[in-house]
Amino acid sequence: MSDGIFESEDVVGVLTERIEARFGMDMDQLRAAVAAAPTAHPDATDVVRWHGLLVEAQSVLDRAEDDLLGALETQPSEVDDPTMDLAHRVNAAVTTRDGRAMVVKWFLDPDAPGRKDLAAERLARLRARTGPAVQTSAAHRPPGVPAPAAAPRAGRPAR
Incomplete structure (x- = not known):
């Protein structure tokens, strides 16, 4: 398989083998596992x-x-318009198939552009948070220490 247009006669077969190797089970088993627990392994x-x-x-x-x-x-010897329409339909179908094959190939490549960032984003969402990301209450001040004065707003002179 090339990175551009797929040269293999059996694009689906090649990618199916790669999927089965990656997940250690055949497609029927993998489909069943995903159907049973769709969120377990995104x-x-x-x-x-x-x-x-x-x-x-x-x-x-x-x-x-x-x-x-x-x-x-x-x-x-000459091709008529309806037959040319069929040829265009074949070209469109090849483009669709190759595009979908490229998406499957992208999901199978952990080093593909964007995959590492996506994995980090998923991990961040799944990690349990221990508290808010920013402090939500005023800091504790010892008695007798005044609160700091508010900073002047832009465009207004300080008093």
């Missing part, structure tokens, strides 16, 4: 969702290619 949930979209896009592509081949078999 990466697995995302990969399963996008893998399903990829499989759907591959199915659309397969049908479009079959339709185009069927039309080309009945064409004389």
Whole structure:
């Protein structure tokens, strides 16, 4: 698989193998695990969702290619407009499939751009907080120490 257009005939098969290797189970088991506990492993949930979209896009592509081949078999030497429309449908289906494959590939690569920041963000959300991020009450002052004077506002002279 290249980083640009996917050259493999079986993009879905290659990515399915990578998913199964990454999570240590086959796709049916992984789908079942995600269905049972969708929030337990956000990466697995995302990969399963996008893998399903990829499989759907591959199915659309397969049908479009079959339709185009069927039309080309009945064409004389010049291709008519309806057949050209089928060719455009195949191109659109390839683009959709490749885009979804790139998303799956991104989820599988922990070093992909944006993945480390995303992982840090998820960890920060999941970490239990021990208190507010900023102090919400006035600091304790010993008796007899006056509170500091308020700072003058911008544009107004100090008194």
